[in-house]
Amino acid sequence: MSAVRIVADTGRCIGAGQCVLTAADLFDQDENGIVELLTDGVVSGDDVARVREAEHLCPAAALTVAPDTDGTTGPPGQQGA
Numbered sequence: 001m002s003a004v005r006i007v008a009d010t011g012r013c014i015g016a017g018q019c020v021l022t023a024a025d026l027f028d029q030d031e032n033g034i035v036e037l038l039t040d041g042v043v044s045g046d047d048v049a050r051v052r053e054a055e056h057l058c059p060a061a062a063l064t065v066a067p068d069t070d071g072t073t074g075p076p077g078q079q080g081a
């Protein structure tokens with residue numbers, strides 16, 4: 001099972017809400033519309049495809065999905081297989 005880690009850059013987030021529309025159980029928005037993660041950031045299984053879709057759809061490039069290697073966060077931008 002390959003898990004991935006989501007990193008949300010709240011400084012880049014413009015509150016477009018695409019992430020919430022894509023995976024409402026993984027993302028939320030605070031009162032200012034800024035993204036909040038509803039998990040500890042590590043997802044696996046079917047959720048991986050959804051967070052990658054959210055990463056792709058985010059107009060502000062505020063979401064980074066990187067491989068999670070047993071709790072060790074890899075550098076952002078590393079797109080593993």
Ligand code: SF4
Nearest residue numbers: 013014016017019058
């Ligand atoms: S899709 Fe991107 S810009 Fe929109 S709320 Fe989510 S993280 Fe923020």
